[in-house]
Amino acid sequence: MIEVRWHGRGGQGAVTSVELLAVSAIAAGKFAQGFPSFGPERRGAPVAAFTRVADKKINVRSGIYEPDVVLVLDSSLIGLVNVTEGLKPDGKLIVNTPKSPEEIRTALDYRGTLALVDGTGIARKEMGVPIANTTMIGALLKVTGIMKLDAMKEAIEHRFGRIAQKNLNAMKRAYDEITIYN
């Protein structure tokens, strides 16, 4: 089972992403959970959302405290929220940022596996908006191998209709362009 914690801000679509990811993983024959951090949410305030994906039925219903992967949708949260809290020693940290790995490592005092991509830059170019939630799904799939990129197509088309292709393009670019630093 892979457990992923997403960090974003209210309105950036972290909850939408975990839902799309869970729905797609289930459609691909896997077992999955997607859920928000329970409670009130405000636009712009830090939020977390969670994904579990497994090959067998998932029984656990408590929160995720020791994720395998942390995905930071908004790098301005670094320093405000302890994004690496509980991350497993062999876990992976994915950050949406144009910054260098050295800058992120220093800011977080983090030495583990790091994967960086400028998701917001890609989203701007591909979709014309600085909303990187679907873009970063591509990054997550590359880093984790949870499922193939194609498996997201149906859920993205169902959710976004006319603008689905732009989302898929952005997702593909993040998948191709993310750099992993061990």
Added chain:
Amino acid sequence: MGKRIGMEVAVAVAEAVGLCNIDMAAVYPITPQSHIAEHLSDLVANGQIDAEFVTVESEHSAMSAVIGASGAGARSYTATSSQGLMYMHELLPIASAMRLPITMAIANRAVSGPLNILNDHTDIMPQRDSGWISVFVENGQEAIDMSIMAFKIAEHKDVMLPVNVNIDGFQLTHMVEPFEMPSQEEVDAFLPPFVPHATLHPAKPVTMGAFAMSDYFTEIMKAKDEALLNSKKVILDVWDEWAKMFGRSYKPVETYKADDADVLMLTMGSMGETAQMAIDQLRGRGVKAGLVKLRLWRPFPHSEIKAVLKNVKKLIVTDRAISFGGPGGPVFSEIKSALYAEASRPLIYNYIFGLGGRDVAVGEFVGMVDKVLADTKNKAADTYEFWGVRE
């Protein structure tokens, strides 16, 4: 055939109710139930189901509306949470006394104060004596299945009572997870049309909810009690029928690795699956622990509980509500009462936990079992403790 899909559980519950040929729904939005109300109103507005969605200004009106509609012979549905359920409270015994087969989802949430929107069972417990059939579910599949079966149970001529399905708020309602959604054809084959015993109609006048003073009130209360007790047979029949048709079976009391257990833990609702993982961990290191899941809360399954707890030495009853100044948690006092006349009874430990959304991880269930097994002087038995409370 049913289709395996991933969907948010609250939305799936609305979808499932949408398959049940309801005539009307009156649902007032309240977190964490709101997604049921929203999706059901979408289904009506989009013409996907042919039903009346009555937009009410409160839960009191929602329950009043479904009572009126059910009396008129409509298959009627509502859903609520927490303060909304408290606001419905005075109408709940009226619905059952009038023998109206209303069904209701309760997205369980803590009752104020202080204001809290997260999950526990403090909303349903004060409704215990309302004369409703009351069931609990532990995952999305069960929420769907029970929501559909509720209509068939409620409307059976030998039952004619309202049913509430308790679905833990957030932990279940806001979870995207996999399940099988029955097809319309399957639900149509399972659920016959609602044939009311009597309806409110100007051409054929009847009185419902009549006045009764001391000369009849006791008899009516006894009749209501008998109706609820007798409903169990129908509940079991309907669950059996479901198992035959869909392959998923349900029992009033379900167990996991309980047969040879020295210590049993009892849960209700969504905590059951997490507790099951704790049992696996304990078994892994040779501790004979098992789990009991109480699904049917009313009518209370006395005989099944007694049978399951017959040989165990220690029992942990978990409660997600408390009777303040009373004997502890409401489930605890019910279980104790059920076992009082038994010749051999387990020592019973009551842990009150998971209040107002406080998360309970696998390790904490393990900790409870370890603590109870370490209690060689049995000092903590027969009393209650707030698990994990900061003091």
